[in-house]
Amino acid sequence: MPTLRWLTRDDDIRAGESVPYRLLEEVPDLGCGDRDTGNMLIRGDNLDALKALLPFYAGQVKCIFIDPPYNTRSAFEHYDDNLEHSQWLAMMWPRLELLRELLSEDGSIWVSIDDNEGHYLKVVMDEVFGRRNFVTTVIWHKMFSVKNSAQYFSEDHDYVSVFARNKDVWRPNELPRSEKQDAMYKNPDNDPRGLWTSGDFSARNFYGAGTYAITNPAGRVIAGPPPGMYWRFSKEKLAELDADNRIWWGKDGNGVPRLKRFLSEVKGGRVPQTIWQHAEVGHTQEAKKEVVALDANDVFTTPKPERLLQRVLTIATNPGDLVLDSFLGSGTTAAVAQKMGRRYIGIEMGDHAETHCQPRLQKVVDGEQGGISEAANWKGGGGFRFYRLGASVFDETGQIRPDIEFPVLAAHVWFSEVRFPWSKPDPLSPVLGVHDGRAYGLLYNGILGDKSVSGGNVLTRKTLAVIRDALPEGFAGPITVYGERSALSDVSLLHEQITFKQTPYDVKARA
Ligand SMILES: C[S@@+](CC[C@H](N)C(=O)[O-])C[C@H]1O[C@@H](n2cnc3c(N)ncnc32)[C@H](O)[C@@H]1O
Known part of the structure; x- marks a missing residue:
């Protein structure tokens, strides 16, 4: 398999091994609500924090969402986003390796990124997670308006790169059906089974019994299916479906047959698609408004909208599953996980672990009503423990320290x-x-x-x-x-x- 080479690659791919196992020390005053829910907010460098979690959570995490620095060279208030490419890859590699170990066999990882590093990230993730576990690259339509000051193009989208821990096992959940989809269902013949839409009675797949002539109710003979196509059902099955009023011949009965599909019989929801429009999952302005609504003086510049995370967690998790975000930023993933009844571990190294994440998650426990709260019917409850990184478990020679519990x-x-x-x-x-x-x-x-x-x-x-x-x-x-x-x-x-x-x-x- 082709691999990516960068300046410090040989050292970087071994870097995870030399990271010490450290203790996580609880800060009781910063925890909140019911401490025994399993939710964790950790302040510290995620390399140390992920390694500290490994003996306790390896193979347990159902969904990882991370939104690492994009390496865009812009000056950011809260973190250094100006890493060189090699440095960025050096930063990502050992973290991705640890994240992989934390994923459950049926888990998945979602990484938000843009054009600066997105394609390098894909190659590195191919190597860490296995190319066969690549699921898709989602395009998130993040901008609400055109940036006319752009030098080349006004950038409308980010990517979310999705890998399964094991693609043979992982399956996405379907999305709930949208009102727009349901609006396609009508009932022009007042069928007592309710709203329906119609689908083609012919298809391209070869079907030996699907080439017969059909006489429609108006008496017109249809010699056969369109060229290169076959009726989906045999002549006998067509008669059966017609007798059950499941064939639509058009208002005047003179059309080609179409198959009626009743809304009441449509199973499940919507298969997720790869382009996510901001009308459905939010945009960057919406995300900023969400953090400002929590704190009017907020200056966090790169939050994600809660609806984006809601979409990810709907596809990748079920209630009770464990969600991890090791670049927590303003705390969006954890807030959404809690509102959706998932458990979470959030890691953030900046001051905003305490100035943003902790107060935000406390507000969520208290029943905060912004973001997805109404849609998720969030009324408050639950809680979390707050941790900082403590001493290392092993001494310089690799032996366990004798004062460990x-x-x-x-x-x-x-x-x-x-x-x-x-x-x-x-x-x-x-x-x-x-x-x-x-x-x-x-x-x-x-x-x-x-x-x-x-x-x-x-x-x-x-x-x-x-x-x-x-x-x-x-x-x-x-x-x-x-x-x-x-x-x-x-x-x-x-x-x-x-x-x-x-x-x-x-x-x-x-x-
Ligand atoms: C783009 S922001 C994430 C925004 C987040 N998705 C949200 O909705 O608010 C990236 C975050 O990763 C944090 N970060 C960067 N390197 C880190 C590291 N090594 N360990 C922990 N956090 C880190 C930064 O402090 C920053 O808050």
């Missing part, structure tokens, strides 16, 4: 062994779980309630018995046990099918 160490041990997130049981157990026929145990931080010096962190006959007790019933396979020390001999470990690993030294950061 049991659930954090458990998540990292589990993730480094099996590569997917650990589900924290209630109550906590020294057995983290079983994967591919092997159980994983962790003796750490007094998990056994032992108040002795080593706090039950040593593998002994007694602590092993507690681990065995906590194993799923009937489990007889091998066990990897992490602990401070093992008091069992190598022969006993072999006999017990135990691989012992020492904390903190054997818990290594994995890319």
Whole structure:
């Protein structure tokens, strides 16, 4: 597959590996409403934040929407949008790799971009996500008016590049039917089944039984379908449909047959199309008005309209799904996700994480009525936790820091062994779980309630018995046990099918 080369590519494609796993530290005063909804607002560089999320959310995110800096060389108030091309690619590559790991198998990623980097982005995403997972490039008609001061063209659109994590599995939801579509349905013959529209009775697909002559109700003989076409149904089926008043011959009964399609029988909605008009999904002015309505002094220059995000989330998610935006800006994705009953994680490194996103999401919890609120019947509720990036989980030599709490160490041990997130049981157990026929145990931080010096962190006959007790019933396979020390001999470990690993030294950061 052709790939893109840029100055620092070789370093950039390995950059994600050297990013430290950091702790996310909650800032309770900045959270709001029901903290246990799972919604997270994180302030920090998204490279660190995405890596911090990995042991807990790998493979869990249904939809990622990001709107990274477009690299347009314009002076922006809130962030440096003036990166060189290589720098921009260097910035995007490791983030896209981490985002891919966070996506669920049936998930998708949507990246808003324009002509400055859009085509480079496509090539890089082909490489990171696999070209076969490319879904489409949506064109968003973002401008309401022509910019007559433009030097060359007045730019009307942005792109949204869409990739599935696995295109064999991912399917888009249909969109609700529009009033315009429904307006095409009429009822000129007062059919008791209600409004209908008619479709061609002939098609190009070869159909052996679809070449007969038809006599219409006015007595005119139609020798056969138009040249190169076939009737869609056999002569017998036509008679059956006609008897059921499902064929339209025109007002005077002298036309070619057409098939009646009743609105009441139309299944589902609308297949999404690739051009999104601002009349349906909003434009840049609308987005700016939305943020100003939240705060009259707002100066955030590049928000997206809520309706645009509503369209993305309608196609890509269902209620309860997890949505991630790691370039959160003014908080649009999170606000829309919440109003649509989805869970969200939003990451923003600028001050506006606190000056825009936090107050906006608090207003949403309080029932804010701008943007899509009316359409989504939003009445308020829910909540979120606010986090900042904390210390790194592993020290300079790659070993886990000894002061880490049991659930954090458990998540990292589990993730480094099996590569997917650990589900924290209630109550906590020294057995983290079983994967591919092997159980994983962790003796750490007094998990056994032992108040002795080593706090039950040593593998002994007694602590092993507690681990065995906590194993799923009937489990007889091998066990990897992490602990401070093992008091069992190598022969006993072999006999017990135990691989012992020492904390903190054997818990290594994995890319
Ligand atoms: C174009 S804006 C996103 C606007 C957003 N879609 C909205 O509706 O408000 C891009 C945002 O990404 C943020 N950003 C840029 N680099 C980042 C990074 N490395 N980590 C986290 N946020 C970053 C910027 O601060 C800026 O707010």
